[in-house]
Amino acid sequence: MKLIYFLTVYLLLVLTAAAQINLSGRITDTKGHPLPGANVFLQGTYDGANTDSTGTFRFTTSRKDTATLLVSYIGYESYTKKIHTNTTAPFIIQLTEAANELNTVVITAGSFEASDEKRMTMLKPMDIVTTAGANADITATMNLLPGTQRVGEQTGLFVRGGSGEEAKVVIDGMIVQNPYFSSMPDVQSRGRFQPFMFKGTSFSTGGYSAQYGQALSSVLLLNTTDKTQNEGISLSLNLANAGISYDHATDKSSISATGSYGNLKPLFALVHQNIDWTHVPEFGGSSLTYRLQPSKTGLLKFYGMYSDSKLGLNFIDPSNETGKTALQQHNRNFFTTSTYTDNWADGRWLLNAGLSYSFDVDATTYNGIDFGRSSERWQGRAVLTRLLPANNSLLFGAEAHAITMKNTVQGINYVLHDNYGALFIESQTYLGRNLAIQLGLRGEYSSILNRANLAPRLSMAYKTGLYSQVSLAYGQFYQTPDYRYLYLNRSLDFERADHLILNYQIIKNKRTFRAEAFYKNYAQLVREFTGQPGMPTQYDANPYRFPWGRTNNGGHGYAQGFDVFWRDQKTVKGLDYWVSYSYVDTKRLFQQFSVAATPTFISNHNISVITKRYFEKISTNLALTYTLSSGRPYYNPNRLEEGDKGFLADRTPVVNNLSFSASHITRIRKNLVVIYASADNLLNTKNVFTYRFTADGKTRYAVGPQSYRSFFVGGIVMLSKKAKVNVNEL
Amino acid sequence: MKTILILIITALAAQPSAWAQSDQYKQAMKQAITTMQSRNEQSPIADMQTSANQFERIASAEPKEWLPRYYAGLNYVYLGFMGKDEAAKDKYLDQADVNLKAAETIAPDNDELAVLKAYIAQARMVVDPMNRWQQYGPLFQAGIDKAKSLNPNNPRPYALEGSSLMYTPDQFGGGPTTACPVLKQAVEKFATFKPTSDLSPLWGQKQIEPLMAKCK
Numbered sequence: 012m013k014l015i016y017f018l019t020v021y022l023l024l025v026l027t028a029a030a031q032i033n034l035s036g037r038i039t040d041t042k043g044h045p046l047p048g049a050n051v052f053l054q055g056t057y058d059g060a061n062t063d064s065t066g067t068f069r070f071t072t073s074r075k076d077t078a079t080l081l082v083s084y085i086g087y088e089s090y091t092k093k094i095h096t097n098t099t100a101p102f103i104i105q106l107t108e109a110a111n112e113l114n115t116v117v118i119t120a121g122s123f124e125a126s127d128e129k130r131m132t133m134l135k136p137m138d139i140v141t142t143a144g145a146n147a148d149i150t151a152t153m154n155l156l157p158g159t160q161r162v163g164e165q166t167g168l169f170v171r172g173g174s175g176e177e178a179k180v181v182i183d184g185m186i187v188q189n190p191y192f193s194s195m196p197d198v199q200s201r202g203r204f205q206p207f208m209f210k211g212t213s214f215s216t217g218g219y220s221a222q223y224g225q226a227l228s229s230v231l232l233l234n235t236t237d238k239t240q241n242e243g244i245s246l247s248l249n250l251a252n253a254g255i256s257y258d259h260a261t262d263k264s265s266i267s268a269t270g271s272y273g274n275l276k277p278l279f280a281l282v283h284q285n286i287d288w289t290h291v292p293e294f295g296g297s298s299l300t301y302r303l304q305p306s307k308t309g310l311l312k313f314y315g316m317y318s319d320s321k322l323g324l325n326f327i328d329p330s331n332e333t334g335k336t337a338l339q340q341h342n343r344n345f346f347t348t349s350t351y352t353d354n355w356a357d358g359r360w361l362l363n364a365g366l367s368y369s370f371d372v373d374a375t376t377y378n379g380i381d382f383g384r385s386s387e388r389w390q391g392r393a394v395l396t397r398l399l400p401a402n403n404s405l406l407f408g409a410e411a412h413a414i415t416m417k418n419t420v421q422g423i424n425y426v427l428h429d430n431y432g433a434l435f436i437e438s439q440t441y442l443g444r445n446l447a448i449q450l451g452l453r454g455e456y457s458s459i460l461n462r463a464n465l466a467p468r469l470s471m472a473y474k475t476g477l478y479s480q481v482s483l484a485y486g487q488f489y490q491t492p493d494y495r496y497l498y499l500n501r502s503l504d505f506e507r508a509d510h511l512i513l514n515y516q517i518i519k520n521k522r523t524f525r526a527e528a529f530y531k532n533y534a535q536l537v538r539e540f541t542g543q544p545g546m547p548t549q550y551d552a553n554p555y556r557f558p559w560g561r562t563n564n565g566g567h568g569y570a571q572g573f574d575v576f577w578r579d580q581k582t583v584k585g586l587d588y589w590v591s592y593s594y595v596d597t598k599r600l601f602q603q604f605s606v607a608a609t610p611t612f613i614s615n616h617n618i619s620v621i622t623k624r625y626f627e628k629i630s631t632n633l634a635l636t637y638t639l640s641s642g643r644p645y646y647n648p649n650r651l652e653e654g655d656k657g658f659l660a661d662r663t664p665v666v667n668n669l670s671f672s673a674s675h676i677t678r679i680r681k682n683l684v685v686i687y688a689s690a691d692n693l694l695n696t697k698n699v700f701t702y703r704f705t706a707d708g709k710t711r712y713a714v715g716p717q718s719y720r721s722f723f724v725g726g727i728v729m730l731s732k733k734a735k736v737n738v739n740e741l
Numbered sequence: 742m743k744t745i746l747i748l749i750i751t752a753l754a755a756q757p758s759a760w761a762q763s764d765q766y767k768q769a770m771k772q773a774i775t776t777m778q779s780r781n782e783q784s785p786i787a788d789m790q791t792s793a794n795q796f797e798r799i800a801s802a803e804p805k806e807w808l809p810r811y812y813a814g815l816n817y818v819y820l821g822f823m824g825k826d827e828a829a830k831d832k833y834l835d836q837a838d839v840n841l842k843a844a845e846t847i848a849p850d851n852d853e854l855a856v857l858k859a860y861i862a863q864a865r866m867v868v869d870p871m872n873r874w875q876q877y878g879p880l881f882q883a884g885i886d887k888a889k890s891l892n893p894n895n896p897r898p899y900a901l902e903g904s905s906l907m908y909t910p911d912q913f914g915g916g917p918t919t920a921c922p923v924l925k926q927a928v929e930k931f932a933t934f935k936p937t938s939d940l941s942p943l944w945g946q947k948q949i950e951p952l953m954a955k956c957k
Binding site for chain 2: 050052055064207236239
């Protein structure tokens with residue numbers, strides 16, 4: 012019986028030891044609202060429960076003494092606490108919301124993000140290719156965004172009173188020396204890069220980061236994709252171009268190769284040309300992309316491309332007796348960039364490094380006289396970022412460029428070599444989730460100027476509501492003057508611009524509203540004096556002239572204005588539309604100006620309306636774009652007597668354009684086929700971009716687009732069963 | 742004597758340490774898996790969350806087992822398809838990724854985890870297909886391919902790939918003509934596939950049954 016006694020006692024002890032202790036409590040957010048479905052448990056045990064609809068939980072445990080209570084809830088920071096299981100009082104626990112895109116402020120002043128990775132985007136690569144009137148050209152699409160001016164006969168991005176020279180295109184951190192096909196007189200050139208090379212596009216309208224320099228008004232940041240999207244061979248054919256591309260990906264690496272030949276003869280046979288072509292543009296090109304993942308975190312990317320193009324035309328040149336000048340051009344362009352990215356210590360340290368080389372040769376003649384030019388650029392760059400808790404970060408980096416420029420002007424060869432270096436540092440600080448401050452400093456040195464500069468940058472953002480915020484950006488920006496001035500004068504200094512930008516934006520339910528006001532101050536702009544010392548400068552309106560006059564940094568100017576943007580992807584199902592309006596008021600004293608005036612590339616008002624819709628039943632995407640730009644100043648020699656008052660006082664008529672594009676996707680013998688068609692200037696408006704006068708001022712020539720109403724058709728065939736393509740990838 | 746025997750049995754049974762750890766694990770898992778299997782697309786989100794929580798609790802108690810993490814991740818994928826808006830869906834899928842990562846450290850190069858990875862990529866893509874196919878399409882395919890190479894007998898990568906193709910419109914390279922051969926492979930593999938334990942993943946067979954109807 013002793014045994015029975017012993018066993019009973021033992022059993023009692025065991026049962027007491029295993030006695031269940033009740034734990035209970037309530038989980039809420041910081042405002043006291045209950046969080047139903049939260050997971051509450053003791054770490055390392057099976058003991059736990061979910062909270063009910065009132066945020067209450069209750070469970071039992073056999074754990075004695077201490078344990079770690081863990082509470083987790085989707086979208087909230089986890090909560091852990093060492094507790095005594097003999098606590099009988101209910102736990103009241105408040106969870107804090109985890110930082111996410113919706114509740115954390117993002118600095119947006121002056122930047123237009125267009126990336127896939129973030130949800131808070133306004134424009135995505137897909138938007139670039141589906142926009143009518145942009146012809147799948149990145150720059151042409153950016154020119155439909157607020158803050159830009161459309162300058163029909165010139166190449167580049169004209170941002171907030173800035174000229175095309177003041178915006179730089181940057182691929183994976185590397186400046187692209189010649190982002191556009193060689194410019195021809197009065198013809199806008201396309202960008203050299205295909206939109207789908209890039210996973211993200213970020214367009215700055217000013218106030219940009221200290222990581223970038225050498226641009227007075229804007230940077231267009233393009234980040235290449237990390238992997239190929241296709242597999243196998245695809246062929247493309249359209250009115251201008253035939254191409255072939257091959258993609259192949261393995262586990263750790265991928266390769267893409269493209270080759271193309273273009274000739275505009277078929278297009279010109281169909282669409283009447285306003286330009287007197289003597290050699291219809293003809294071009295060939297190839298590119299190779301290789302991406303390798305040598306380790307779990309590292310990624311090496313190599314991109315190289317070569318293109319060769321030839322063309323000839325007679326352009327309107329009133330300074331010439333015949334009224335025309337014959338241009339012949341043969342361009343060869345090579346661009347390569349290799350970048351390596353990696354991170355250490357669980358991603359707390361990030362490295363972005365790159366090396367790039369490019370050359371561009373333009374064998375150009377004007378009426379048979381050699382005006383050839385070439386450029387060559389080596390550049391290296393390394394940026395190290397340290398991520399700190401609570402979204403804070405610190406980055407520092409350096410870049411170095413070696414640039415050689417050559418220019419032949421009427422038999423005289425000009426050569427210059429510039430070594431340019433920059434150091435920069437930037438910090439991002441979050442004071443809570445509602446206020447972010449970014450502070451940066453950039454120092455630059457140019458050997459040709461033998462000068463250095465120091466440019467501070469500041470931007471901040473404050474969250475005013477769940478979906479809205481205000482941002483502010485300020486910064487100084489320096490740019491080496493146009494190299495053509497430096498051939499003759501090496502004592503010039505950097506040109507400078509100061510930006511101040513105020514931005515408000517609200518993004519809710521796939522609708523975006525954004526308004527931005529800005530003030531820009533231009534200083535140290537290059538002025539050119541073509542007259543004898545003490546004599547008035549004779550203005551030469553020829554845009555292709557070589558600046559042979561005396562120069563100094565005495566120019567200055569301002570630009571001010573605002574723009575608004577509205578995008579709605581919600582109201583009508585499947586319909587995506589956006590409207591932007593930009594206003595700019597600007598005057599400058601620069602180049603040959605003898606008085607501050609609004610430059611010829613400025614239109615005060617720019618409006619664009621973009622719509623697109625995908626019709627699933629017929630697998631067709633339709634898009635319509637309307638743009639309107641107010642008149643631009645032009646030089647009228649007949650108003651010379653009026654003196655300064657008559658200088659650039661005339662305005663061209665309003666320019667407007669309605670364009671349409673459609674793409675259809677289908678299968679032919681199991682191969683994916685995409686057919687597309689577009690029409691530009693549907694209303695056949697006879698737009699005028701600017702006027703030129705004969706030397707006597709008696710005859711006025713209008714400079715307009717290459718063609719008025721025009722059409723374009725083409726298609727792509729993917730010769731692979733694995734080929735996957737989006738209807739919009741054109 | 743009978744009393745003594747009962748007392749001994751009771752005493753042993755009552756002692757917590759007498760429960761083998763693995764028994765408790767198996768029991769908890771079985772119960773959780775049964776609960777999970779009783780759910781479907783029409784189940785309330787709260788119930789799915791309950792299941793996910795249950796597996797995460799088991800995972801916390803069993804840091805050496807990859808299956809609780811796997812099932813928690815799978816629940817979050819289902820939640821990712823059910824979430825009320827894009828932001829909510831992504832939050833669930835973020836949590837699916839957390840569980841997948843934890844499982845992968847316990848069991849690297851596991852075919853079922855490769856399938857889960859593909860599943861997560863598919864769910865991410867479905868959130869905003871127009872803009873995400875580029876990024877997640879290749880990730881989905883990479884997961885499927887990896888699973889197939891790790892275990893050619895596993896029917897699930899075929900089931901997932903086949904159903905994905907079935908829901909892809911013809912002109913994008915999907916539809917019954919491309920989906921059916923893959924689904925047929927899945928059916929064949931399901932017929933012979935032996936799960937390694939009674940806790941092993943079992944889904945897929947039932948899910949593709951209605952799709953197979955389109956393959957006749």
